[in-house]
Amino acid sequence: MKCDDVQERLSAFLDNEESTDEIEEALGHLYGCSDCQSFFNDSIKLRSLAHKDQVDFPPGLDEAMNFRTIKAKCGIARYRVKVPAYVLSIAAVVLIALSFTFGFMVQGNVQRKEMSELMKSFPGQVVYSMPPQVVYPVIDRGSKGEAR
Amino acid sequence: MPDFGNGKEFTEFYNQYKAGVYRFCCRILNRPEDANDVVQDVFIKLYEQGVRFNGESSVKVWLYKSARNKCLNVIRDRSKLTNLGSDDDKTIATDIVSSDYDDSAAMVTRLLDQLAVEYREVLILREWNDLNYEEIAAALETTVPAVKSRLFKARKKAGEIYRKLYGDE
Numbered sequence A: 001m002k003c004d005d006v007q008e009r010l011s012a013f014l015d016n017e018e019s020t021d022e023i024e025e026a027l028g029h030l031y032g033c034s035d036c037q038s039f040f041n042d043s044i045k046l047r048s049l050a051h052k053d054q055v056d057f058p059p060g061l062d063e064a065m066n067f068r069t070i071k072a073k074c075g076i077a078r079y080r081v082k083v084p085a086y087v088l089s090i091a092a093v094v095l096i097a098l099s100f101t102f103g104f105m106v107q108g109n110v111q112r113k114e115m116s117e118l119m120k121s122f123p124g125q126v127v128y129s130m131p132p133q134v135v136y137p138v139i140d141r142g143s144k145g146e147a148r
Numbered sequence B: 001m002p003d004f005g006n007g008k009e010f011t012e013f014y015n016q017y018k019a020g021v022y023r024f025c026c027r028i029l030n031r032p033e034d035a036n037d038v039v040q041d042v043f044i045k046l047y048e049q050g051v052r053f054n055g056e057s058s059v060k061v062w063l064y065k066s067a068r069n070k071c072l073n074v075i076r077d078r079s080k081l082t083n084l085g086s087d088d089d090k091t092i093a094t095d096i097v098s099s100d101y102d103d104s105a106a107m108v109t110r111l112l113d114q115l116a117v118e119y120r121e122v123l124i125l126r127e128w129n130d131l132n133y134e135e136i137a138a139a140l141e142t143t144v145p146a147v148k149s150r151l152f153k154a155r156k157k158a159g160e161i162y163r164k165l166y167g168d169e
């Protein structure tokens, strides 16, 4: 067994993350290997250093993290209504479709209205064929001869 | 499922994890004022996302994951600053912490300062914050075997640095 494999197992053993079967072989190696003993001792030393290390919590932080302050800071984000993406996409498609339909309806009405206004003063007649044709009536200006 | 609407549950989570998250940030960043900022950001984000959690363990892991990502951003920004010419940035950080703490804290600071971030984070989560491998894997977004291997390498490297700094004391 290589020292690196042994040390990886020893490291996990220190953390209670290695099974007893796996560790037995590593412990057997440990008794006869000074490199692995050094690694094991260093790891224990490091742990005791970490446990002794006091990191004092700054008292000012509690004040800054007061619930009311946080609530005020996140007020806007907190009450934002979250709408699923698929609902938003459907709504967008429906809106586009509606705007087109509405546009055509309005344009159709306007055109029809404009045409009927025009037709009042327009003596000719539109024949809705393909393509549409305008038929001009013969204008009677008093005598047959003049008209021609 | 926590809903932080009335603040009671949020305050409980804050009181339960504030010291641990602060310790993690302080040790990974080696600068208390940066740790302060990160801890505030993390808990404000927790409040905003409160309703999306499923139980306490997911909150714990989320807090460390979020803290770790923010710390990495701070470290990245610092290295950009250093590259831009502010060479004394790192030295100042170490000096502030060393003068503020007793000898063992100064030892820790110097040791962690020389350890690569990928080893520092895993070591702190394990030795300073007592997270198990599964929690560490979730916080670092990796697998349990990867955590096992990285911890071994981190310990080995930390041992070497310790000897280099303080001999066999």
Ligand SMILES: [Zn+2]
Pocket (backbone or CB within 6 Å): A002, A003, A006, A029, A033, A034, A035, A036
């Ligand atoms: Zn060995």
